[in-house]
Amino acid sequence: MTWETVIGLETHVELATRTKIFCSCTTRFGGAPNTHCCPVCTGMPGALPVLSRAVLDYAVKTGLALGCSITRYSKFDRKNYFYPDLPKAYQISQLYLPIARDGAVDIRTPAGDRTIRIHELHMEEDAGKLVHDPWTDRTQIDLNRCGVPLIEIVTEPDFRTADEVIAYLEKLRETLRYLGVSDCKMQEGSLRCDVNLSVRPMGSTGLGVRTEMKNLNSFKAIARAIAHEADRQIELIEEGKRVIQETRRWDENKDATYAMRSKEDAQDYRYFPEPDLPPIELSEGYLESLRAAQPELAEAKRERYRRMYGLPEYDCRMITSDRALAELFEGLVELGAPPKQGANWIMGEVLGALSARGKEPKDMALTPPTLARLIALVGEGRLNRNTAVKVFEAVFDTDGDVDAHIREHGLEQLNDDALVRETAARVLAADPRSVADYRAGKEKALGALVGQVMRELKGRADPRAVNAVLRELLAQ
Amino acid sequence: MKITTELVDHICGLSCLELQTEEKQDMTAQLEQIVAYMDVLNELDTTGIEPMSHVFPLKNVLREDEELPSQDRAELLACAPASDGEAFLVPKAVE
Ligand SMILES: [Zn+2]
Numbered sequence: 001m002t003w004e005t006v007i008g009l010e011t012h013v014e015l016a017t018r019t020k021i022f023c024s025c026t027t028r029f030g031g032a033p034n035t036h037c038c039p040v041c042t043g044m045p046g047a048l049p050v051l052s053r054a055v056l057d058y059a060v061k062t063g064l065a066l067g068c069s070i071t072r073y074s075k076f077d078r079k080n081y082f083y084p085d086l087p088k089a090y091q092i093s094q095l096y097l098p099i100a101r102d103g104a105v106d107i108r109t110p111a112g113d114r115t116i117r118i119h120e121l122h123m124e125e126d127a128g129k130l131v132h133d134p135w136t137d138r139t140q141i142d143l144n145r146c147g148v149p150l151i152e153i154v155t156e157p158d159f160r161t162a163d164e165v166i167a168y169l170e171k172l173r174e175t176l177r178y179l180g181v182s183d184c185k186m187q188e189g190s191l192r193c194d195v196n197l198s199v200r201p202m203g204s205t206g207l208g209v210r211t212e213m214k215n216l217n218s219f220k221a222i223a224r225a226i227a228h229e230a231d232r233q234i235e236l237i238e239e240g241k242r243v244i245q246e247t248r249r250w251d252e253n254k255d256a257t258y259a260m261r262s263k264e265d266a267q268d269y270r271y272f273p274e275p276d277l278p279p280i281e282l283s284e285g286y287l288e289s290l291r292a293a294q295p296e297l298a299e300a301k302r303e304r305y306r307r308m309y310g311l312p313e314y315d316c317r318m319i320t321s322d323r324a325l326a327e328l329f330e331g332l333v334e335l336g337a338p339p340k341q342g343a344n345w346i347m348g349e350v351l352g353a354l355s356a357r358g359k360e361p362k363d364m365a366l367t368p369p370t371l372a373r374l375i376a377l378v379g380e381g382r383l384n385r386n387t388a389v390k391v392f393e394a395v396f397d398t399d400g401d402v403d404a405h406i407r408e409h410g411l412e413q414l415n416d417d418a419l420v421r422e423t424a425a426r427v428l429a430a431d432p433r434s435v436a437d438y439r440a441g442k443e444k445a446l447g448a449l450v451g452q453v454m455r456e457l458k459g460r461a462d463p464r465a466v467n468a469v470l471r472e473l474l475a476q
Numbered sequence: 477m478k479i480t481t482e483l484v485d486h487i488c489g490l491s492c493l494e495l496q497t498e499e500k501q502d503m504t505a506q507l508e509q510i511v512a513y514m515d516v517l518n519e520l521d522t523t524g525i526e527p528m529s530h531v532f533p534l535k536n537v538l539r540e541d542e543e544l545p546s547q548d549r550a551e552l553l554a555c556a557p558a559s560d561g562e563a564f565l566v567p568k569a570v571e
Contacts, residue, residue, distance in 0.1 A: 017541050018541050018542070018543050019541050019542065019543050019544075024539070024542060024543055024544035025543075025544075025546045026543050026546070032549075032562065033562045033563045034549050034552060034553065034562065034563060034564070035546060035549055036546050037546055037547060037549070037552055038546050038547040038552075039547060039552075042547075042552055042555075044555065050537060050538070050539045051537070051538050051539070052538070052539055052540075052541050053538040053539065053540060053541065054540075054541035055541075056538065075529055075530075080490075082490070082491070082492045083569070084564075084566045084569045130569060131563070132568060132569075136565075137567075137568050138558075138565045138566065138567060138568060139565070139566050139567070139568055139569040140560065140562070140563035140564070140565060141563055141564040141565070141566060142563055143564070268486075268490055270490070273529035273530070275529075275530065277537070278530055278532065278534035278535050278536070278537050279529065279530060279535050280535065280536055281535045281536060
């Protein structure tokens with residue numbers, strides 16, 4: 001029998017706000033244990049949570065970007081469970097009236113285009129961190145992460161392959177980063193994914209019994225866990241056994257999922273309305289102002305770059321992979337740089353310099369005017385490409401003054417024809433072997449001669465001019 | 477709604493409470509009384525009335541995203557039964 005895998009995702013995203021969702025403690029990552037805490041986020045009796053306006057804005061912005069309808073009258077609920085990472089014994093979340101519902105995300109995979117429906121998006125608080133100390137057999141609790149704002153984005157069971165899941169997560173990450181609502185660092189846990197998976201005979205429309213997989217902290221782990229869990233379920237069914245609805249943990253080292261000790265009745269969360277937080281009523285004016293402020297997203301930019309500048313698909317993809325890069329590109333074009341030149345510099349030198357320094361595009365000092373000036377100087381023939389790259393390296397970290405650097409180091413391109421001619425003649429006279437090789441048909445010998453002339457002129461000549469002069473002299 | 481011993485066991489499980497047989501019997505009777513009070517409210521005809529989640533006419537109570545100093549750690553830890561000076565301590569809870 002042929003089987004079909006059916007997958008739904010629950011993605012938790014940590015929002016990039018300065019403060020926690022219900023108190024004014026910092027959300028900064030790290031810090032000594034329990035130093036980013038107060039009576040609200042440690043669940044002291046009588047403490048009053050107050051929602052951060054930024055969390056609401058970010059959640060609504062994300063809902064709009066995912067094509068959701070925004071819930072005009074929304075509220076919070078208590079999800080009750082006992083676990084020491086949650087000192088109040090309940091998590092403040094949204095069950096009955098989540099902030100956004102019924103969205104859609106279009107994804108593209110090698111197998112074709114798909115639309116993934118978004119069931120809902122809600123706001124909630126993160127839990128603390130537990131560390132078990134094997135020496136004392138006690139568990140240490142650090143509540144620094146407790147109360148960090150999260151949005152949970154729940155899809156319908158619309159995925160059929162791991163490729164589709166990865167394509168969706170990549171698109172989601174790109175969107176959230178463009179919106180500036182999260183940095184989406186999987187290693188730091190700011191993007192976390194639970195995978196609900198079931199299998200069914202191909203062609204059937206009912207849903208099989210599903211399992212939920214947790215602890216998936218990379219795209220690679222997600223893809224492997226999906227493959228393994230689908231195989232495990234198919235094998236069970238083909239052996240005449242049953243799939244049990246349970247939560248399974250992915251063990252990256254063992255490349256397998258295993259059932260988590262099922263806490264008895266753990267699913268009975270006894271939700272009820274959170275009395276400490278008044279409801280939220282959103283006006284049309286508020287939604288309109290957020291809609292108007294939505295940035296152009298990566299996909300729209302790619303489409304526009306293709307249409308307006310005729311850039312190849314690959315270039316469009318690379319320069320929109322990060323909002324800061326796309327903004328640099330747009331800045332360059334606005335300052336008159338030819339779009340293809342701008343794209344080449346970004347894909348080559350800029351990305352190279354960033355990766356060599358282990359830096360993110362948003363943290364770079366380089367501004368559009370500086371790079372635009374370099375590109376212009378190359379275009380005017382006042383700087384050759386190789387020298388320009390050296391100048392780029394020199395100004396990249398500080399957004400230094402291109403013209404000052406060129407003046408100080410005497411790097412401006414030599415457009416002194418007589419000097420190039422004289423140097424070329426000298427080089428030819430000193431290297432009769434290369435000359436003979438070239439004349440005997442070895443085209444490669446020319447490259448060596450160009451290199452020698454360039455060296456003599458300290459790299460300041462235009463290699464194309466040197467090439468032409470040498471060919472002319474050698475033809476004589 | 478009938479409160480049974482099984483239901484009390486279930487609630488104890490959810491609440492991490494261990495009760496003696498006698499206590500359970502007391503609890504069953506008390507819960508029965510509390511729930512019976514809800515039946516009085518259920519006698520009211522509420523057709524067409526919006527369920528209310530909050531009694532105060534408040535909405536959109538929000539704060540700005542501005543950091544304030546957190547509480548002194550020693551003071552927070554002092555509120556818990558056990559700590560090691562850095563972290564709260566509880567009996568083994570990690571699998
Ligand atoms: Zn706090």
